[in-house]
Amino acid sequence: EIVMTQSPATLSVSPGERATLSCRASQSVGSDLAWYQQKPGQAPSLLIFDVSSRATGIPARFSGSGSGTEFTLTVSSLQSEDFGVYYCQQYNGWPRTFGQGTKVEIK
């Protein structure tokens, strides 16, 4: 099983600041990496797929980078609607696995 590890567990950010979230895989997942956002009481939603491709309707302030085992999600200027929990997920191997999540909260 590919273990996905996210850091930090919690990120406190002021609106307008940059947020950088990290995700590490226990073995290479190539470019088979997605990011999801979950707001309280809601289902997760797709943000980024294939490491750096934004899903439909996702604003350009969200960007993804990395390859192999190290990945980053960057929010260039955090807006109030961006607060929530972010999960990375690999789809290179079975079972599909998620990181434990990074909670982005208001500073």
Place this chain on the structure above:
Amino acid sequence: EVQLVESGGGLVQSGGSLRLSCAASGFNFDAHWMNWVRQAPGKGLEWVANINRDGSVKHYVDSVKGRFTVSRDNARNSLYLQMNSLRAEDTAIYYCVRDYWSYFDHWGQGTLVTVSS
């Protein structure tokens, strides 16, 4: 508009069974693999199972193998999860999720399964 609506959750005793359903609309259901993903209260996401377009290929996370069965009815645009021998650790919100080239592009709102011990 893609819609995925889960149903069938509820309270069940340990060792019991439950069948979840997911009604899909707004897309060609038989063109997509489909998944079940769960989330225990206050915890992260765990992929549970998926099924290919015609139902001939299925994958499961180890913790549910032999207890859960995923199936689909393309004529009814529906996905199912039969859950047997339920345990307290199966308590979670279960999401029906559309697969698009292996990532998860649309999620239902989920149905809560509570297993009492």
